[in-house]
Amino acid sequence: MSTTLHHVYEFTTREGRSVRFEERHGSATTVQGDIVTVHYLPERPEAATARPPxxxxxxxxxxxxxxxxxxxxxxxxxxxxxxxxxxxxxxxxxxx
Structure with a gap:
């Protein structure tokens, strides 16, 4: 049996578009309501990640x-x- 952390993030792009994405194997210290830095390409915000580069x-x-x-x-x-x-x-x- 194994456990996988599964986070759902939501952010607003600079253009004002609201984007929601899911990411597996996130940080165990991130909890609901935390502010995280999201990395994404302006032309593909749906491919965002909260993992650091x-x-x-x-x-x-x-x-x-x-x-x-x-x-x-x-x-x-x-x-x-x-x-x-x-x-x-x-x-x-x-x-x-």
């Missing part, structure tokens, strides 16, 4: 993904050159 975690995730894609690229190049070398000698023989 984590620029280091986002940067680390991006670097990790780029390293993984780099390894995949290196493997593909290695595989293609290996296959090319092994089949080139079979197809063309040893050319002088």
């Amino acid at each position: 984590r620029p280091f975690a986002m940067a680390a995730g991006t670097v990790g993904q780029l390293c993984f894609l780099g390894l995949v690229l290196v493997f593909c190049v290695f595989f293609l050159t290996s296959v090319h070398d092994s089949f080139a000698s079979d197809l063309f023989g040893d050319l002088p």
Whole structure:
């Protein structure tokens, strides 16, 4: 059995639009009536979050993904050159 904190937030955008959103795994110290900072893009207020931004975690995730894609690229190049070398000698023989 597990418990999940589920918060419902409501805020008003600068344009005066009222937006309500739900968020799981919220802070256990946030209770009804608390004032929290909401982060959202002006063009997508319905995708708001009350979680603080984590620029280091986002940067680390991006670097990790780029390293993984780099390894995949290196493997593909290695595989293609290996296959090319092994089949080139079979197809063309040893050319002088």
